[in-house]
Amino acid sequence: MRIARYRHAGADHLGVVEEDRVSALAPEVDVLTLLTATPAERDALAADAEDPVTLDEVRLRAPLHPPVVRDFVAFEQHVEGMVMTEGPDAKVPEAWYQAPAFYFSNPNALFATGDDIEVPPRCRLFDYELEVAAIIGTPGRDLTVETARDHIAGYAIFNDWSGRDLQGFDRKLGMGWAKGKDFASTLGPWIVTADELEGRRDGDGRLDLRMTVWRNGEEMGSDSLASAAWSFEQMLVYASRGAWLVPGDVIGSGTCGGGCLGELWGRRGAIDPPPLAPGDEVTMTVEGIGTIANRIVAGAEPVDHGAPKRR
Structure with a gap:
């Protein structure tokens, strides 16, 4: 099943997607x-779903408002670069091999496919990140x-947009990404229930789904979800260690x-290709799930936070 939130004729709905149509569930x-x-x-x-309409007649919303978003970094190739x-x-830091960070x-x-994404204030190195949640x-x-697998209800595409220069400052403070x-972050276009993807597992039990990203129509990268060094099951074990996972929590693959x-x-030793800029469109597709696309627009000017009181 594909579970979607959408707006149609001035009202918000929850519905199920079949091919190119979505039908509304009971309120x-x-x-x-x-x-x-x-x-x-x-x-x-x-x-009991009714009032089917074509997807091009609706505005998709982010499929849920999660209690928590935990985003992992499970692909070794990405970390190396x-x-x-x-x-x-x-x-790659040795600690990365000791636990799924x-x-x-x-x-x-959280934003939906089709939403405009603003360049964050002070950001000069704006980037996308192709993931599955x-x-x-x-x-x-x-x-x-x-x-752990029994606790996963479904999957969606996840793009945790990144300000690389802002991350550099965050790293100096040693408090994690801020x-x-x-x-x-973009989540969508809908949630595909786990049972629909069970037939896509490889010999290691990982979901073998092709993931591809384009910038302004040019393919920028492609990989399989099965390439992840840390499986979703391993990620859930670590996330739930001494802590509760609850329905609606989002677990990003990295x-x-x-x-x-x-x-x-990193691999080229230069800012090539250039960072994202207003007017760019980023499109991501994951086999078995769907496609999300967002356009980049100019963001707000930063508000001065002043200086701290010094001793």
Whole structure:
């Protein structure tokens, strides 16, 4: 099942997508109801969907408002390219191989496909990041690799837009990503339930889905989700260690190999291709899920925060 939030004829709806049409579910059904339901229960709710319209008649919304967004960095190729921005001989930190690292992102800064994305204030090195997100459907804590998959309700495309120069300042403070990340992420175009993708697993049990990104129609990178060094099951084990995962939580895979400009800059030793700028359009497709696209627009001027009181 493909679960979408959309606006049509001046009203917001939750619906199910079939081919090029979306049908509205009953008003009392919300996203969490579907995420926590069994496949049979979801099918029963979908049977009552009505008023089908074509997708080109609606404005898609981000498919949910998650309680928490945890974004991992699971692709070794991506990490290798990014560390090379520090120098051609830079190596992946040994700690990366010891646990699947993640940061917390801003659940209130989610955008949908078709939304304009503003360049964040003071950013000069604006970048996209091609990822897949797993959406939690069953709560759990201290999960195991064997049981973690059962807690995933579905998947969506995730683009955690990045201000690379702002990240450089964040890194100096040693507090994790802050203004380099919390301004925008795109999630969508809808949630594809996990049962729909089970047939796409490779011999290691990873979802083998081709991921591709274009900038203004030019292909910039492509990889498979199966290339991730850390599986979603391993990510969930780490995320749930001593902490609860709850329905609606978003777990980002991290950027795939070739899935951002920063990786290319690191490997080439130059800001080539150039950073994103107003007027650019970024399009991402993941097999079995769909396509998202966003246009870049100019952002607000930074507001001066003043100076601290010094001792």
